[in-house]
Amino acid sequence: MTKTSSFSAPKGIPDYVPPGSAEFVAVRDGLIRAARLAGYGHIELPVFEDTGLFARGVGESTDVVSKEMYTFPDRGDRSVTLRPEGTAGVMRAVIEHGLDRGQLPVKLVYNGPFFRYERPQAGRYRQLQQVGIEAIGVDDPALDAEVIAIADAGFRGLGLDGFRLELTSLGDETCRPQYRELLQEFLFGLPLDEETKRRAQLNPLRVLDDKRPEVREMTAGAPLMIDHLSESAKTHFEQVLGHLDALGVPYVVNPRMVRGLDYYTKTTFEFVHDGLGAQSGIGGGGRYDGLMAQLGGQPLSGIGFGLGVDRTVLALQAEGKTAGDAARCEVFGVPLGEAAKQRLVVVAAHLRAAGISVDLAYGGRGVKGAMKAADRSGAKFTLVLGDRDLTEETIGLKDMATGEQRQIPLDEVVGAVREALDVSS
Template identity: 80%
Template sequence: MTEFSAPKGVPDYFPPDSAQFVAVRSSLLGAARRAGYGDIELPVFEDTALFARGVGESTDVVSKEMYTFADRGDRSVTLRPEGTAGVVRAVIEHGLDRGALPVKLCYAGPFFRYERPQAGRYRQLQQVGVEAIGVDDPALDAEVIAVADAGFRSLGLDGFRLEITSLGDETCRPQYRELLQEFLLGLDLDDDTRRRAQINPLRVLDDKRPEVRAMTAGAPVLLDHLSGGAKQHFDTVLAHLDAIGVPYVVNPRMVRGLDYYTKTTFEFVHDGLGAQSGIGGGGRYDGLMRQLGGQDLSGIGFGLGVDRTLLALRAEGKSVGESARCDVFCVPLSEAAKLRLAVLAAQLRSSGIRVDMAYGDRGLKGAMRAADRSGARVALVLGDRDIEAGTAGVKDLATGEQVSVPLDSVVGEVVSRFAG
């Protein structure tokens, strides 16, 4: 057993799996960029109060799952458990909301939650997210959802479904909250769940325990109590999704695990993942900016799980991304040859050719075995006699054919073989 290993619930990605990981992340980000979302890079830790206020103190994320610690200045900081609060903080701090609206941003990176690790549930999870801030328009909701859908489909993923609902607005939510609270407090709930029902009854509907889900099966449904404005907003979102061609299923009992969601709320689900079936989700957060000290502007966004999307692709038997295999493998037979090939390798890499080289004293047979394992199409073989003759051996590793090429023509010869 090695002396050190990765912390529990923190995956390592290395070749060839890392190529697929990068491909998933790039495809999901690419869908956002094609829709006009600009990249934002955020700190991986923030003031703890940002998440307590933004995400909600009654949520499991804040009360049970955050990595929180005091820094050397005795300030309470937290490794980011989600992306939206940090983006909204940055928008407010840097005045991005004072320009053209909506502010459309995308990001990718690690997020941290202290959960019980299992397949698809990690303590360091990788996500791609988008946020569109400043406009309360159901057409924008539909665009955000369509971007996520397009990202998944660009990977060839097709065994997923979009579940969508509305969590109402400030007009209907208080009335529904009272109705739900009355229902929940009439149940035989444990003390902790009863406390949550008093603080934020919607959190109880998000409880994953089978016994709690069974008791709350008959709870009143928010979709049946929407205000006129919230219903019109939701109907318009669905109409836009229909027009765009994004299929969906209305799930009236969906409750996301973050307190800031209002109106449109959605989740992408893949049944090939078992219990951890959610591969992404998001929603509208109309009061979050004001809550964090900014203007009273609305927003909508999502977070898509890169780890789970990769697992979903594997569940469908699909693979994406090129491994880090090379195009050309250099085989030096002497120290002088190694120096000459290092120069040629640099020139080829500048031309966009992927080049690797045999290092150490492997001998010709060992170096050629390494060339075959590398996946390269071409090997450059060079020894002292070749240097004296002013040539290098260019070998096609598929056919075994080798030709001698003048050293000053090697780059052009190799580039021509990969042209087109």
């Protein structure tokens, strides 16, 4: 009878265990690598922050703040919240540590878990894993294009190609207020339910993001921000598109796009993969020019993105692709007896110090069991050491692909294994 644990992971929070965890790590590291190549430095953020940071920075009218945050009092009766997104925390850190007073733009990359309380389903978790970047302090359409191109390169570098980039402009402070009034006038003339009317009062753009068919039908003729941009916002957006064209980054302009966070202005974008069904977004972001001042810092602009590691893994699977190999050692050691095990442990340490991955057959297995373990390990070579080998100061090096085995001097094992691995690769 199989014994099971009395505990399981919380609902909606996935575990990543071998061998599948290798793909998760490969996707995460691949998305980070694209940012590193563009000069983004690492920032490590707290997992929880003062609740007010997210309420003020993300927006109290958003679903994230009003419905999805994990908020609780700590032992000092202070209200803290598990981070639902990364941008507000990055801005807080930039202000607190004075990074905004140095060289601009401040370019930062981060990764890790974020938390939102919502109904768990495929690709939508309560603990979601993201890679994010922020470029703060310079309002330049070329920087917008760089941020978008980094995300595009990250996805393509993993072998993903069945996605599309959708983007639009959400205007700036010179045209947003007038558009808000125009949109509200339109929405207040519709037979909306009470909750949707309240949303239209607080943040009318959010109504355009409503997924219910009846609401989408009613708002089909709504005025769109992209048709009411100021000259400066229009010029900015056209220049972003021009840079993307020059970089060869394909895109689709989606005038009805509305991101779920209040701080977005001007360039706003999302990467979509239709192979994921209803939860098709694999990442997105935009410009947030008023956020730093809103959080008590200088009136500096910024742009960034958050890319879903979980979603990207699912998108690769939808395309029948994988990223990363399961953690496998290059060499597997088979000791025949306790004296041989003691020596082979030292040999393994020397090989690891030389950068070669090594595992051993532990637990006093016989020859047959140890060789089966070597087969299952996926190692390219096996080192076999017995009492006779110890006497002769040699060790057996077996090629697992061909079955060929040869004896090599123990004091030459590191060089011999390196040479064998180079030849086999």
